Amino acid sequence: MPIQRREFIAAIGTGALATTAGCSQIGGSNSQSDGESGGQAGVAGETLTLTTTTSTYDTGLLDEIHPDFEDMYGVSVDAVAQGTGAALESARNGDSDVVMVHARGLEDEFMRNGYGINRRDLMFNDFVIVGPESDPAGIQGMSSATEALNAIADSGAPFVSRGDNSGTHTKELNLWEAAGTDPGGDWYQETGTGMGEALNVANQQDAYTLSDRGTFISQRSEIDLVILVQGPIEDGPEILANPYGIMAVNPGVHDNANYDLAMAYIGWITSPGAQDAISSYQVNGEQLFFPEAVSEDPNFQQYVPEGWSSNSSDE
Amino acid sequence: MLFESVGQLLPVVVDLPFRDGYVSSIIYVSLYVSVIAVTLSTLFSIPVAVVMGLADFPGKQFVKSVINTGMGFPSVVVGLVVLFTVSNQGPLGTLELIFTKEAMIMSQFVLATPPITAISLAAISGVDEGVRDAAHVLGGTRLDVALVVLKEARYGIATAILAGFGRAISEVGSVLIVGGNITSAEGISKTRTLTTAIQLEARQGQYETAMILGAVLVALVLAVNAVVVRLGDQEVRR
Numbered sequence: 001m002p003i004q005r006r007e008f009i010a011a012i013g014t015g016a017l018a019t020t021a022g023c024s025q026i027g028g029s030n031s032q033s034d035g036e037s038g039g040q041a042g043v044a045g046e047t048l049t050l051t052t053t054t055s056t057y058d059t060g061l062l063d064e065i066h067p068d069f070e071d072m073y074g075v076s077v078d079a080v081a082q083g084t085g086a087a088l089e090s091a092r093n094g095d096s097d098v099v100m101v102h103a104r105g106l107e108d109e110f111m112r113n114g115y116g117i118n119r120r121d122l123m124f125n126d127f128v129i130v131g132p133e134s135d136p137a138g139i140q141g142m143s144s145a146t147e148a149l150n151a152i153a154d155s156g157a158p159f160v161s162r163g164d165n166s167g168t169h170t171k172e173l174n175l176w177e178a179a180g181t182d183p184g185g186d187w188y189q190e191t192g193t194g195m196g197e198a199l200n201v202a203n204q205q206d207a208y209t210l211s212d213r214g215t216f217i218s219q220r221s222e223i224d225l226v227i228l229v230q231g232p233i234e235d236g237p238e239i240l241a242n243p244y245g246i247m248a249v250n251p252g253v254h255d256n257a258n259y260d261l262a263m264a265y266i267g268w269i270t271s272p273g274a275q276d277a278i279s280s281y282q283v284n285g286e287q288l289f290f291p292e293a294v295s296e297d298p299n300f301q302q303y304v305p306e307g308w309s310s311n312s313s314d315e
Numbered sequence: 316m317l318f319e320s321v322g323q324l325l326p327v328v329v330d331l332p333f334r335d336g337y338v339s340s341i342i343y344v345s346l347y348v349s350v351i352a353v354t355l356s357t358l359f360s361i362p363v364a365v366v367m368g369l370a371d372f373p374g375k376q377f378v379k380s381v382i383n384t385g386m387g388f389p390s391v392v393v394g395l396v397v398l399f400t401v402s403n404q405g406p407l408g409t410l411e412l413i414f415t416k417e418a419m420i421m422s423q424f425v426l427a428t429p430p431i432t433a434i435s436l437a438a439i440s441g442v443d444e445g446v447r448d449a450a451h452v453l454g455g456t457r458l459d460v461a462l463v464v465l466k467e468a469r470y471g472i473a474t475a476i477l478a479g480f481g482r483a484i485s486e487v488g489s490v491l492i493v494g495g496n497i498t499s500a501e502g503i504s505k506t507r508t509l510t511t512a513i514q515l516e517a518r519q520g521q522y523e524t525a526m527i528l529g530a531v532l533v534a535l536v537l538a539v540n541a542v543v544v545r546l547g548d549q550e551v552r553r
Contacts, residue, residue: 049414054518058515058518058519062500063498063500063501063502064500065500066500067500067501070499070500076499077499077500078414078495078497078505079497079500080414080495080496080497081496081515082495093402093403093404094402094403094404094408095402095403095413095414193518194518194519195518196517196518196519196520196521197517197518197519197520199520200520200522215519218519219519219520222520222521223520254403256403256408256409256411
């Protein structure tokens with residue numbers, strides 16, 4: 001019986017999608033007259049706009065897992081891959097319903113300014129420092145990411161920076177800051193491109209770069225760069241952790257945000273089923289993302305800006 | 316629909332390393348957006364060009380230089396302006412056009428109109444004065460004169476439309492910003508065009524597949540040009 005119901009909802013969804021947006025109204029009212037599926041199918045035919053980072057999209061993860069959500073609710077998900085900074089900016093302008101990004105500092109600012117609500121920790125992978133096999137700065141196997149960056153800066157070996165306000169770029173700047181080095185000079189190049197392109201630029205110039213592990217794995221076969229400093233997944237320094245968070249756009253700020261569907265999406269993607277799908281997603285035989293939404297322990301910090309406490313004078 | 320059948324035909328000819336329906340859907344979106352935008356631009360540009368070509372009014376030179384400047388508008392800037400217009404915070408925010416084909420059509424309309432107007436205007440201005448005078452002498456109304464001039468200038472106008480189409484379909488900056496480069500999870504394009512698909516492949520370092528899509532784009536533009544030229548020839552033979 002549940003299967004039939006799901007098919008029914010999906011059929012309504014497809015029907016409504018096949019025509020214009022106006023028809024979603026019809027889809028919605030039809031399904032409500034069917035007492036059994038009323039609650040769920042109220043959203044059938046609607047579209048959820050998700051702005052996200054290039055790494056979740058370009059690795060193919062979202063295309064792999066989204067059909068399950070779309071079938072379940074009879075909706076479609078428009079995933080716009082923009083990079084963390086741009087994804088949050090789109091949401092700030094009210095142009096998306098839910099954001100999936102990986103820069104905790106920017107996420108916290110987004111929440112503090114009232115744009116994002118109901119944040120959850122979603123999944124993580126890690127960053128790795130990659131470079132040419134010849135390793136002119138001699139950073140291979142270093143256990144400290146900041147020492148490695150300082151070694152690169154000291155040797156003047158070329159380093160490619162994303163330079164695009166993405167989550168990876170934000171992480172890179174935080175690392176330089178932690179290393180106490182202000183990068184600049186001929187060896188430091190900002191490309192202003194996505195991770196894949198940045199890896200290619202680094203590959204062409206035998207340069208070092210910071211990459212998320214997922215994008216590096218999915219592109220490894222086409223480039224000659226190797227991982228020189230591992231992230232925490234392979235026992236590297238914790239500072240290279242790369243956690244992804246998900247937040248709904250606050251309907252109190254943007255009343256056109258599809259809040260119901262955004263929360264349905266957050267509920268679904270943090271559910272055991274979708275989290276399993278994330279952990280079993282592989283590219284070139286390697287797992288790219290490690291789910292962390294399902295946990296026995298309460299993790300209150302995922303809901304609020306880092307370091308926030310109700311005792312603090314913050315709010 | 317014509318676009319859809321073209322979209323389905325092409326991938327059959329070349330074997331592409333993409334999911335079923337992916338390439339045909341991005342070809343469809345590319346053609347849908349560009350053809351509608353260029354059609355709207357043409358409907359707007361030609362009357363403007365005719366008026367400017369046949370009438371004299373104060374400020375004509377100024378309008379002309381505005382149009383010529385428009386030919387050089389960077390598409391990213393147009394994309395940003397359209398983004399601000401259709402974004403939820405913008406003047407057209409309530410229409411919810413952001414990340415839709417309609418928003419892409421808007422930005423391509425802005426991009427295609429200046430070249431179509433300017434080249435049509437050049438073609439109309441190039442029509443021999445004698446033709447106009449003859450039409451007048453034979454008792455033609457102003458509309459008749461305009462139609463005669465248009466007929467004489469048709470090759471130039473066809474070139475203008477093709478130039479506008481070329482600009483629209485090969486443009487990547489604005490459609491990426493306002494369209495969002497969206498496909499469904501099944502790989503069916505919603506707002507992904509050939510150019511934004513190429514950009515996506517390049518971003519991922521997949522230069523070979525990017526090249527294949529580039530070849531498809533060039534083939535498509537060639538095909539459209541061939542069709543237009545052929546139509547023009549038939550016109551002459553009749």
